[in-house]
Every structure is written in C-alpha cells, then in structure tokens.
Amino acid sequence: MRESKREAALEAAKHVVQRDGVTALSYESVAAEAGLTKGGLLYHFPTREDLLLALHEYVAGQWEQHMRDEVADEVPDTSAPGPDIRGTAPLTEAAKTVAYVRASQNPDRAELLLTLEAISDQAARAVWNGVYDRWAAPVPESAEDHDAVARFIARLAADGLWLYESISEQPMHPQIREHLVRAIIALDRSEQQ
Structure with a gap:
C-alpha cells in the first residue's frame, strides 16, 4: 500500500x-x-493497536498542522516540526496561544473520541501530549506570573469551547464563534503587549 x-x-x-x-x-x-x-491494511498496521496508534498520530498531526497554518504568515518556513518552525527563534507564547485557540475550533466526533480514548493508552496519550507540550500554555508555575496565568485561562477557555462544539448538536453561527475566539485570545494579556 503506497503512502496515499x-x-x-x-x-x-x-x-x-x-x-x-x-x-x-x-x-x-x-x-x-x-x-x-484487509491484507493491504495488515501490511502497514500489523495489529489493531498499530492501526489505532497511527490514527492517533494522524488526527493529532492534522490538528498540529492547523496550528502551523495559523502561524504561517508570521513564520515563512513550515517544513520543520514543532512551533519553532522558523529555524531561528521560537514563536512567542502569545503566538502559540493564538494558534492553539484558533486551531482548537470546529472539532469532530472522531477527535473527541480519540482524545478520550488516549486517557487509557500510554502511547496514544504521549502523541497528544506532545502536541499539547509544543503548543498549549502549560499550568503556570506561579500565581504571580500573570501572563502565564492569562495564557492558561485562554487555553482552558479554548478547551471549553472545543468541548462545547464537540458535544453540542446545535452548530454555532460562525460570527458568534469568531467573536468568542477573539474574546478568548484577548484573555492572554501578553498578546496585547
């Protein structure tokens, strides 16, 4: 089976x-x-676990590519992995927050189910955590680091909007979603500095 x-x-x-x-x-x-x-599938995915792990990597990779696309205007070279895709200096935390918030919208059921399934699968969890580690604001080390706290609040708000859209049967109007996304991005005060 060729790559395609x-x-x-x-x-x-x-x-x-x-x-x-x-x-x-x-x-x-x-x-x-x-x-x-079935034989063609077995060639590339010898076990169901291999297929499932490859699916986690594929879906998480699509999400990460969305984040790279969000920073493409700021960062001309998107060929290298991770958010430090310029090859010179890493993206600012604010730029990563904006990319995370924007790329975390419009989830589908498969993405939700796979992220939930990854909780009980160490290899799959590592795939998703790798993306989070590269792009998502980490838990602040100090409550006094107001910028880190603001970025983490923006992450939580984006995750909440993602979850809402994952489980809601009512599609959100694009203008409302864009307004919410801008409000979440504004939570990161370092973006305004």
Whole structure:
C-alpha cells in the first residue's frame, strides 16, 4: 500500500470512529470504508493497536498542522516540526496561544473520541501530549506570573469551547464563534503587549 493508500486507510479509520466510535474500529470496517483489502491494511498496521496508534498520530498531526497554518504568515518556513518552525527563534507564547485557540475550533466526533480514548493508552496519550507540550500554555508555575496565568485561562477557555462544539448538536453561527475566539485570545494579556 503506497503512502496515499495508507493515508486513505487512516482517513477511512477516522470516518469509522466518527460514525460508529472507537470500539467499531476493525480491519474489516476500515477496509470496507476505504475500499481496500484487509491484507493491504495488515501490511502497514500489523495489529489493531498499530492501526489505532497511527490514527492517533494522524488526527493529532492534522490538528498540529492547523496550528502551523495559523502561524504561517508570521513564520515563512513550515517544513520543520514543532512551533519553532522558523529555524531561528521560537514563536512567542502569545503566538502559540493564538494558534492553539484558533486551531482548537470546529472539532469532530472522531477527535473527541480519540482524545478520550488516549486517557487509557500510554502511547496514544504521549502523541497528544506532545502536541499539547509544543503548543498549549502549560499550568503556570506561579500565581504571580500573570501572563502565564492569562495564557492558561485562554487555553482552558479554548478547551471549553472545543468541548462545547464537540458535544453540542446545535452548530454555532460562525460570527458568534469568531467573536468568542477573539474574546478568548484577548484573555492572554501578553498578546496585547
């Protein structure tokens, strides 16, 4: 299976999880969704756990790419991994916060289910935590670090909006979402300095 077929398999696996949940993920369900053979899937994903871990990496990678896209205007070279993609100086914490807030919107059910599933899977949790470590504001080390506290509050607000959109059956009007995103970004006072 060429890389494009591997990606097609992962996209199909994402659709299976989106529609039927993580427990429905099997070689048979992914092969049927992607129009591939079970043998083709086994070549790249010898076990269901390998397929599931690759799916975590794929979905987390899509999310991280959204964050890179958010800073593309500030950072011309997006070929290197992580937020220090300029190759010279790392992004500011404020720029990472803006990218995190903007890229954390419009989740789908598969993303929610996979992040929940990762809680009980150490390898999958490491995949998601790697993205969080590179982009999300960490828990402040001191309540006196007001900028770090503000960034963390912005992260919590973005996570709350993401969760709301993940579980709500009512789509949010794009203008309302944009207004909320701007308000969350404004929580990070270092962005205004």
